[in-house]
Amino acid sequence: MDSIIRAAGMYIALMLLFRVAGRRSLADLTTFDFVLLLIIGEATQQALLGDDFSFTNAMLVIATLIVLDVGLSLAKLNSKPLARLLDGHATLVVEHGRFLHHRIHRARLTEDDILESARDSQGIEKVEQIKFAIVERNGKISIIPNE
Amino acid sequence: MTDDELVSRQQPVQEDMTMQQRVWRFERVGWYLLVVIVLLGLAGVFGNGPLSNAQVTSADGRLHVEYQRLSRSGTTDSLRITVRGSAREPIMVQLDGSLLREASIETLQPQPQASLSQGKAILLQLGTSEDGIATLYLTLRSEYVGTLECAVRAGPSSAVHFSTFLFP
Numbered sequence: 001m002d003s004i005i006r007a008a009g010m011y012i013a014l015m016l017l018f019r020v021a022g023r024r025s026l027a028d029l030t031t032f033d034f035v036l037l038l039i040i041g042e043a044t045q046q047a048l049l050g051d052d053f054s055f056t057n058a059m060l061v062i063a064t065l066i067v068l069d070v071g072l073s074l075a076k077l078n079s080k081p082l083a084r085l086l087d088g089h090a091t092l093v094v095e096h097g098r099f100l101h102h103r104i105h106r107a108r109l110t111e112d113d114i115l116e117s118a119r120d121s122q123g124i125e126k127v128e129q130i131k132f133a134i135v136e137r138n139g140k141i142s143i144i145p146n147e
Numbered sequence: 148m149t150d151d152e153l154v155s156r157q158q159p160v161q162e163d164m165t166m167q168q169r170v171w172r173f174e175r176v177g178w179y180l181l182v183v184i185v186l187l188g189l190a191g192v193f194g195n196g197p198l199s200n201a202q203v204t205s206a207d208g209r210l211h212v213e214y215q216r217l218s219r220s221g222t223t224d225s226l227r228i229t230v231r232g233s234a235r236e237p238i239m240v241q242l243d244g245s246l247l248r249e250a251s252i253e254t255l256q257p258q259p260q261a262s263l264s265q266g267k268a269i270l271l272q273l274g275t276s277e278d279g280i281a282t283l284y285l286t287l288r289s290e291y292v293g294t295l296e297c298a299v300r301a302g303p304s305s306a307v308h309f310s311t312f313l314f315p
Contacts, residue, residue: 009315020177050221050290088170090160102152106171132159144159 003050003057007064010048022108022139087137094133097146107135117141193314194218203307210305219314220292223253226285230301234279238301243268246297246311250289259283289313 029037048061076083093104099111114133118124122143132144155162191198194217201216213227232238237260247269261272273281289295292315300306 016177017181020174020181022174084163084166089163089167091162091167092156092160095156100152106168134160 003048003052003060004064006050007048007061008068010044011065011068014044090137091135092132093135093141094127094130096132097128097130099127109135109141114141114143118143118145192217194222194224201309203309205301205305205307207304210299210301210307212299212307212309214297214309215311216309217312217314220290221288223286223288224311226287228283228285228299230273230275230281230283230305232275232279232281232301234277235275236279237272237274238281240271240273240281240283241265241268241300242271242297243300244295244297244308246287246289246295249291249295250287253286253288254284256284 049057072086076086091103091107093100093107093109093114099114104111104114111127114130115124115127117140118127118130118133122145124130124143124145129146130143131146132142134142134144136142153164153168155164187193188196190196191200193199194215199215199217200213202211202213204211209231211229213225215224215226218224228240230238230240248267259271259273263270263272271283273283275281292313294310294312296308296310298306298308
C-alpha cells in the first residue's frame, strides 16, 4: 500500500518541482543537464522503492506512475482548461523582427538564445529576418522567418 | 512598450498572457520557496542539523539523553544516554515508549550486562566506571512517519521524556 502512496506522492512532487523549474530548464539538454537528470532519477529511485526490491513492488510503482500519467493525459483531453493549466501556452518572444524584451526576461531567456535557435533551425543571421519566434509549451524555440 | 507585450496575441499562436504571467509568478515564488526549503534543510529542520539535535536532563541531573528532535523515516539516528550512579555499581535503565516499539535498535553499545523486559518496556543493566558514569549508545531506525515518544528512567527519581518527529 505504501509503495502506491509513495509513487503518487513522488509523481505530484516532481510535477510541481518541474513546473517551478520552468519550461526552459530541461528542454535543451546540455551534457550537464543530462547528468543532472540522471542524479534526479537516482535520488527519486531510492525514495520510490525504499527497502523493498521485490518484483511486485517495482510493478506496483510502475503501474501507479503509468495510471497517473495516462489518467492525466485523458483528463487533459477532456478538459481544455486543465490542459492549459498543466501544459501552459506558447509565448511569442519576437514579433516582426522586434524582440519582446519583457517577455524574454520573464521566460528566463536571452536574445542570444533566440538567435542561436534561429541560426540552428533556419540559418538566420539577424533578428530582422525573424517574423515570429515562439517559445513552445515544451520549452523549444520555434522560428518563423520573414518571406 | 511593456504594456503592449502583456497583450495576448492571436497570431500566429493563441496566447493567454494573464495566465502566462501567473505561471511566471508561480515559477518565481516557487524558486524562493525552494531556497527556503534548502536553507531549512541546512539548519536541520529535516534532521541531522543544529535545529534537530536536542538533549534533555532529568530534574536531579543524573540522567542525560542526547537525541534527534526531528528526523526522517528510514534513516538511522543515534541516541546517547548517560547515567550517573555510584562507582562500580551496576545501574538499571528502563526504556519505554512508542519509539522502542516502532523503531528497531540497530546497534547497542556497549552491550548491557543484562537485558530484561518489563511489561512493554525494556530494562537494561549497565556497568559503571570508577567515576560512576555509564553511557549507552544506541542507533535506531524506523519506517514510521509521525511523532514517537520515549521515556528513559534510571531509578525512581530520575526520568526523562522526549519525542521525535519523523518526516516521510
